[in-house]
Each structure stands twice: as structure tokens, then as C-alpha cells.
Amino acid sequence: MTQELAQAMLNGSRRALAQLLTAVENEREGVDQALAALFPHTGRAWVIGITGAPGTGKSTLVNALAKAYRAQDKTVGIIAVDPTSPFTGGAILGDRIRMRDLSGDPGIFIRSMATRGSLGGLARATRDAVRVLDAGGYDIILVETVGAGQNEVAIVRTAHTTVVVEAPGLGDEVQAIKAGILEIADVLVVNKADRPGVTNTVRALRTMLELGHPTARRLISHHGQRLEVPATNGHDAPLWLPPIVQTVASENKGIDELAAAVDQHRRHLEAAESLDSMERQHIEIELEDRLRESLLRRLLERLPADSVQAVIERVQARTLDPQGAVDELIAQAEDGI
Numbered sequence: 001m002t003q004e005l006a007q008a009m010l011n012g013s014r015r016a017l018a019q020l021l022t023a024v025e026n027e028r029e030g031v032d033q034a035l036a037a038l039f040p041h042t043g044r045a046w047v048i049g050i051t052g053a054p055g056t057g058k059s060t061l062v063n064a065l066a067k068a069y070r071a072q073d074k075t076v077g078i079i080a081v082d083p084t085s086p087f088t089g090g091a092i093l094g095d096r097i098r099m100r101d102l103s104g105d106p107g108i109f110i111r112s113m114a115t116r117g118s119l120g121g122l123a124r125a126t127r128d129a130v131r132v133l134d135a136g137g138y139d140i141i142l143v144e145t146v147g148a149g150q151n152e153v154a155i156v157r158t159a160h161t162t163v164v165v166e167a168p169g170l171g172d173e174v175q176a177i178k179a180g181i182l183e184i185a186d187v188l189v190v191n192k193a194d195r196p197g198v199t200n201t202v203r204a205l206r207t208m209l210e211l212g213h214p215t216a217r218r219l220i221s222h223h224g225q226r227l228e229v230p231a232t233n234g235h236d237a238p239l240w241l242p243p244i245v246q247t248v249a250s251e252n253k254g255i256d257e258l259a260a261a262v263d264q265h266r267r268h269l270e271a272a273e274s275l276d277s278m279e280r281q282h283i284e285i286e287l288e289d290r291l292r293e294s295l296l297r298r299l300l301e302r303l304p305a306d307s308v309q310a311v312i313e314r315v316q317a318r319t320l321d322p323q324g325a326v327d328e329l330i331a332q333a334e335d336g337i
């Protein structure tokens, strides 16, 4: 059934695309075969991750950026990932309303996704959803996630360009270091630049960026003058220092500059021939994730129903150590894996 959906989507059916995304989100039976059929058609889209603290304006920015790409005649797929409970649903409803003005355009496809299971499940669903849109022929794929710990790391494993969104006056600068979110930024956005405190936020971010990239610029002394030269990564490819772009997403200000910065990052990766190694790294991480997930599932399927509970009790009673418990569970399922 999903195989036919895959074919219908490749033939341009929007309805089939929507159904496939639902199948991915719900891990429906047969979805793996559909994804396998689509896989040869992937690898063309440029995937942009948009992450940042709640309320910084990510959805508004995604909306504005999508319009800018449409003006360049590029088609755009949007995935808004909501890691919160599916029962609150507030954020998604808000996103739907904010992005409503995009919805009549056949060159745009928007999908919100919520976690139902683990964070790992969400990362997998997001990756697969990106693939579906990629195979569907969308030129640009925008993935919005709330920067809340491990989420933004998952996005980096999917995105070519990661945009980190900050806003003035939230003490976000401090949050950013705590979450290590700056380290994953290819482009930094200070949105809500119409609000007071913008210059402070930009200055704080710039300082932190330079601290975080101590090799990004080298100061050399040349005939008594201090010269700044770009450092290299050892292969004579210049390092990328994330630009800081100021935007007012709600007024469409700074959006073309943001699109230009993303484009520059893309050209940087292409010129430095880093794209191949980036893709190889993404694949390696993905295979490791999938392997871990598959092996665990197989192991659990082969164990008697109460064996995990039984070892938990023994560990709690200190009659078995945790690694011993793992060895024992594996031994019980040995012939199965």
C-alpha cells in the first residue's frame, strides 16, 4: 500500500505526500519499504534547520524565509517539530495560524510533527520526513525545532545549514552557552531586532562566537602591525565563522540577508569540498542510530516477557550489577540476535 503511495507521490500527488508523512510519523507498517523506494530520489534538497529558544520567532522567520525562497522560484517544504506533548497541541495550532498565508501555494508543503515516543523516535521521524519531501522534489526544506537540549543536535544530523535564532532581552545569550547551541550554529539570527537591547545581544553573541572559535581568526604581527588572517582547517580550506544576521521576521526585515547568508554557507561548503564528508558523517551517525534501535528491538522481542523486570529487581537489590544484568539479558537472547 505504501509502495503505491511512494509511486503516486513521485508522480506529483500532494495527497500521497501527506499520507506518506503521516505513515512516517506513526511508523506505519510498510513505511520502510516506501522509504527504500524513495531513497534513490533523495539528495537534492538543501536542508535548513531553524532552532532556538521558545518564542524567539522561529515560525515567523520560517514563514518569511519560505516566501523569500518562493520569490526566487524555489519550492519549499516545511517541517515544524514540536517536542512537547501531543496533548497540549498549542504550539502547533499557533504555527498553523501563523503559516496559513502560505498554504494556498502549491510550491509549499507544511507539516507539523509531534513526539509520541522518545526523542530518538522524533529524530528518526524528522529524518524520514525530510527524505520524503526531498524525494517529492522540494528545493529547500526548512525544519523548525525548539532548542531544548538534545533536539538541536538531532537537527544538525539532518541539516546542511543550521540557523540558531536568538532574541534580545531574554537572557538568551546565557542560555545559548549553557545549551551549547552556539556551537552548532552556521548562521546566527538575532530576531526581534525592533526590540530594545539588540546591540547588546549582538555584541554578546559576537564575543562568544570568537571565544568559541579561537582558531577562526589569527592575529599576526607584520612589521609591527597587527594583521588578522583567516585560519585554515589544515587543508587550506578557510574556516567558516558564523555570520550574525539581524531580522524583524514579523515585518519581513532582514530576510533576504538571511537567505543570502545561508546561500553563502552553502557555497562555502561546496567550495571547501566539505559537503561529501558532511554527508558521510550524517550517514555514519544515522546508521549507528538505526543499528542501536534495531538491535535493541530485536533483543527485546526475543526475551521472555518478564526477564527485564526480573533483572531490574536484582540490580535494585544489589545482587546483580548493571553491566552483569546486560550480559545476562544478551545471553538469554543469544541465539536470537
Ligand SMILES: Nc1nc2c(ncn2[C@@H]2O[C@H](COP(=O)(O)OP(=O)(O)OP(=O)(O)O)[C@@H](O)[C@H]2O)c(=O)[nH]1
Pocket: 053, 054, 055, 056, 057, 058, 059, 060, 061, 091, 094, 098, 146, 191, 192, 193, 194, 195, 247, 248, 249, 250, 251
Ligand atoms: N516584535 C517582534 N515580534 C516578533 C518578531 N518575530 C516574531 N514575533 C512575535 O513573537 C511571537 C512568537 O513568534 P513565533 O514565530 O511563534 O516564535 P517561535 O520561536 O516559533 O515559538 P515556539 O515555536 O513556540 O518556540 C509571536 O507573537 C510573533 O508575532 C519580530 O521580529 N519582532
Ligand SMILES: [Mg+2]
Pocket: 058, 059, 060, 091, 095, 144
Ligand atoms: Mg514555532
